[in-house]
Amino acid sequence: MPLHRFYYAKGIFSAQDKQEISERITKIYTSGGLPAFYVIVVFNEVPSDSIMIGGKPATNFVRVVSQHLARTMDTYERKQTVLNALEAAFGPYVKDRGLDWEIHIEEHSRDTWRLNGLNPPLPNTDAEKLWAKENRPSPFEQSKI
Amino acid sequence: MPLHRFYYAKGIFSAQDKQEISERITKIYTSGGLPAFYVIVVFNEVPSDSIMIGGKPATNFVRVVSQHLARTMDTYERKQTVLNALEAAFGPYVKDRGLDWEIHIEEHSRDTWRLNGLNPPLPNTDAEKLWAKENRPSPFEQSKI
Amino acid sequence: MPLHRFYYAKGIFSAQDKQEISERITKIYTSGGLPAFYVIVVFNEVPSDSIMIGGKPATNFVRVVSQHLARTMDTYERKQTVLNALEAAFGPYVKDRGLDWEIHIEEHSRDTWRLNGLNPPLPNTDAEKLWAKENRPSPFEQSKI
Numbered sequence: 001m002p003l004h005r006f007y008y009a010k011g012i013f014s015a016q017d018k019q020e021i022s023e024r025i026t027k028i029y030t031s032g033g034l035p036a037f038y039v040i041v042v043f044n045e046v047p048s049d050s051i052m053i054g055g056k057p058a059t060n061f062v063r064v065v066s067q068h069l070a071r072t073m074d075t076y077e078r079k080q081t082v083l084n085a086l087e088a089a090f091g092p093y094v095k096d097r098g099l100d101w102e103i104h105i106e107e108h109s110r111d112t113w114r115l116n117g118l119n120p121p122l123p124n125t126d127a128e129k130l131w132a133k134e135n136r137p138s139p140f141e142q143s144k145i
Numbered sequence: 146m147p148l149h150r151f152y153y154a155k156g157i158f159s160a161q162d163k164q165e166i167s168e169r170i171t172k173i174y175t176s177g178g179l180p181a182f183y184v185i186v187v188f189n190e191v192p193s194d195s196i197m198i199g200g201k202p203a204t205n206f207v208r209v210v211s212q213h214l215a216r217t218m219d220t221y222e223r224k225q226t227v228l229n230a231l232e233a234a235f236g237p238y239v240k241d242r243g244l245d246w247e248i249h250i251e252e253h254s255r256d257t258w259r260l261n262g263l264n265p266p267l268p269n270t271d272a273e274k275l276w277a278k279e280n281r282p283s284p285f286e287q288s289k290i
Numbered sequence: 291m292p293l294h295r296f297y298y299a300k301g302i303f304s305a306q307d308k309q310e311i312s313e314r315i316t317k318i319y320t321s322g323g324l325p326a327f328y329v330i331v332v333f334n335e336v337p338s339d340s341i342m343i344g345g346k347p348a349t350n351f352v353r354v355v356s357q358h359l360a361r362t363m364d365t366y367e368r369k370q371t372v373l374n375a376l377e378a379a380f381g382p383y384v385k386d387r388g389l390d391w392e393i394h395i396e397e398h399s400r401d402t403w404r405l406n407g408l409n410p411p412l413p414n415t416d417a418e419k420l421w422a423k424e425n426r427p428s429p430f431e432q433s434k435i
Contacts, residue, residue, distance in 0.1 A: 003208065003249075007332050015194040022197035036199030040208050040247065042152050043195040049305040050333035052312035054326030054425065063293065063330050065357075067210075069249055079402045080409075087407055095407065102330065104293075104359055105402035112224045112250035117232055117240065119225075135199065148353065148394075160339040167342035181344030185353050185392065187297050188340035212355075214394055257369045257395035262377055262385065264370075280344065 002029060002070070004041045004086075007063040009048040017093050018043050024089040028082075033124065034070060035132040038115075053100075062094050064103040069113045071123060079105070118142075147174060147215070149186045149231075152208040154193040162238050163188050169234040173227075178269065179215060180277040183260075198245075207239050209248040214258045216268060224250070263287075292319060292360070294331045294376075297353040299338040307383050308333050314379040318372075323414065324360060325422040328405075343390075352384050354393040359403045361413060369395070408432075 004025060006013075013021070022041040029039050051058045066086065073079045086103060087095070094101045113120065115137045121127030127140035149170060151158075158166070167186040175181050196203045211231065218224045231248060232240070239246045258265060260282045266272030272285035294315060296303075303311070312331040319329050341348045356376065363369045376393060377385070384391045403410065405427045411417030417430035 003210070007330075018194055018197065019200075019202075023200035026197075026200040037245075039197075039199055040152075040203070040206075041197040042189075042191060042208070044189070044191065044332075044334070045195065046332060046334065049308055050335065052308065052316075052329075052331045054329055055309075055313035055316035057309075058330070061330075063332070065293070067249075073402070076401055083402060083404055087404070100406055102405045103403070104357075104398055106398050107402075108249055108251050111221055112218070112228060112252075113248070114228055114232070115247045116245055148355070163339055163342065164345075164347075168345035171342075171345040184342075184344055185297075185348070185351075186342045187334075187336060187353070189334070189336065190340065212394075253394055253396050256366055257363070257373060257397075258393070259373055259377070260392045261390055 002039055003067045004039075005065045006041070006043045007051060007065070008043075008045060008061065009051055009057070009059050010045040011048075012045075012062065012099070013043060013093060021090050021093055025086065028085045028089060030132070032071075033129070033132060035128070035137075036135050037131075037137075038070060038120075060099050062090075062099055062101045064090070064101065066103065066105040068105060068107045069110050070120065072107060073105075147184055148212045149184075150189055150210045151186070152189045152191065152196060152210070153206065154196055154202070154204050155190040156193075157190075157207065157244070158188060158238060166235050166238055170231065173230045173234060175277070177216075178274070178277060180273070180282075181280050182276075182282075183215060183265075205244050207235075207244055207246045209235070209246065211248065211250040213250060213252045214255050215265060217252055218250075292329055293357045294329075295334055295355045296331070297334045297336065297341060297355070298351065299341055299347070299349055300335040301338075302335075302352065302389070303333060303383065311380050311383055315376065318375045318379060320422070322361075323419070323422060325418070325427075326425050327421075327427075328360060328410075350389055352380075352389055352391045354380070354391065356393065356395040358395060358397045359400050360410060362397055363395075 025041055026036050026039040030036050048057055048059055053061050118137050131137055171181050171184040174184050193202055193204055198206050218227055263282050276282055316326050316329040320326050338347055338349055343351050408427050421427055
């Protein structure tokens with residue numbers, strides 16, 4: 001469900017960095033009870049002439065676009081907590097290396113979301129707990145959301 | 146209008162697959178009266194270390210982000226019908242090959258949407274029918290949407 | 291804040307084109323008082339078999355996805371003005387070369403948006419003016435948005 005797309009000039013992250021960033025982001029969600037396989041991270045590397053900030057090559061910059069589907073952040077405080085968690089997850093690879101960054105999170109409807117053809121279970125249901133435990137989607141009694 | 150972005154590790158789809166997937170997706174929309182040229186499919190292939198699921202390389206996985214502009218899906222049932230159609234369109238290249246997949250559809254405002262500088266005609270208008278027939282945008286009497 | 295992603299078949303834009311397009315887009319926003327560094331442009335070039343329009347390779351086509359966060363366009367007229375400005379910015383590289391194009395703008399919540407760990411200042415505040423003048427984010431007295 002959360003889909004995190006990182007945009008940056010090629011060379012900023014190593015394979016090891018990408019592995020660790022995605023592991024650290026995954027932990028945010030699994031610690032909240034979500035299945036690990038919900039967490040997708042895509043690293044969209046582009047040539048250094050293909051990402052620009054303020055009309056200049058963004059050689060020192062990472063832009064993150066995060067999309068949420070499984071949970072809604074109901075309050076301003078909750079939103080800040082999630083932003084804090086995400087920034088802490090990639091901080092060692094971005095802030096601590098002196099890179100600039102920008103992030104925004106979008107929330108989209110779960111009515112038009114599917115995994116392996118299944119409408120994912122509602123939050124904190126037995127079915128969601130099973131998905132989390134088994135770390136894979138499986139059919140369950142669907143009720144209309 | 147519908148923009149479908151596929152994210153996956155390089156090598157999963159051949160050029161032929163991409164051609165056929167986009168043809169099959171296009172048919173969903175043209176059968177509903179939309180112009181074929183509304184249907185954009187972008188295959189965002191990334192190196193296998195650059196797409197992660199649950200903190201692990203997603204070597205067997207396709208993530209689809211679909212965006213709709215020309216039509217609104219008014220009911221839950223309608224949304225499921227469209228998801229069914231999309232999953233059937235790419236199913237032979239994904240499900241039938243044992244790949245995992247995830248999809249979500251977003252709906253965005255047509256007020257901030259243009260093709261070749263033109264605000265597209267409203268659903269089922271004569272202008273839309275002409276665009277569909279000619280498979281290209283052409284100027285028409287615009288009324289404020 | 292505005293994030294503009296351009297999707298097209300590799301070879302359509304030169305490095306010089308990309309530079310100039312991003313400069314011209316940046317000017318739209320700085321002329322409205324926004325900091326230049328808010329304006330991100332990402333050129334997502336894909337192989338020519340990886341972007342399809344109506345089921346056919348889109349060799350002559352540019353798809354722009356724009357996302358706004360710092361300002362809301364309140365009226366239909368305002369939206370058209372912004373579309374006009376964007377299309378004028380990339381027009382010499384797209385329309386004037388005989389390419390087809392499509393654009394849509396999305397507006398997303400500023401509650402889940404951060405730059406270098408900071409929630410950006412509200413429109414037309416002293417803090418925003420300072421960010422624009424210095425062309426970099428800096429801490430300021432944050433009030434809950």
